[in-house]
Amino acid sequence: CMKKQNPKDSNDGPGAGRHLALENLFNNMDMSSILVLPWTHSFSDGQVHFIQRTKCLSVQILYKIGNKMGTDDILKILDMALGDESEDVRIEAIVSVPLMLFFSGPSVVAYTSEKM
Numbered sequence: 001c002m003k004k005q006n007p008k009d010s011n012d013g014p015g016a017g018r019h020l021a022l023e024n025l026f027n028n029m030d031m032s033s034i035l036v037l038p039w040t041h042s043f044s045d046g047q048v049h050f051i052q053r054t055k056c057l058s059v060q061i062l063y064k065i066g067n068k069m070g071t072d073d074i075l076k077i078l079d080m081a082l083g084d085e086s087e088d089v090r091i092e093a094i095v096s097v098p099l100m101l102f103f104s105g106p107s108v109v110a111y112t113s114e115k116m
Contacts, residue, residue, distance in 0.1 A: 032073035035062055039080045055084060056092040063100040074100070 038054040059081045062074065078100065081093035101109050 031061075031065060031069055032077065035077050036080065039084075052086045052088050055081065055086065055089045059089070059092045059096050063096045063103060 035058040038051055038058055058077065062069075062077050078093060078097075081089055084090055084093070
């Protein structure tokens with residue numbers, strides 16, 4: 001039984017423009033300014049768990065999209081995570097380092113070798 005193709009799923013249909021617009025938005029977005037928010041903005045003391053979890057998510061996002069960011073931005077966020085007061089955030093950064101090294105390139109390798 002053949003499934004009828006939805007025109008929105010096609011790369012040459014009207015949905016293609018929407019996909020391209022989202023891709024351009026992502027490429028032009030300054031992701032580093034978003035990923036550093038948990039470290040640069042103050043929150044109330046009652047939200048400590050939320051902040052720790054947000055920092056861990058920032059580290060996870062960093063290693064997944066690190067190749068789309070500049071080395072200085074990657075190193076800045078990695079440095080903040082490795083020096084964080086929360087043990088959970090530091091552990092997340094350390095566990096993420098192998099993947100980050102794999103996706104980000106040799107300049108990050110040299111930096112992390114020095115920090116470890």
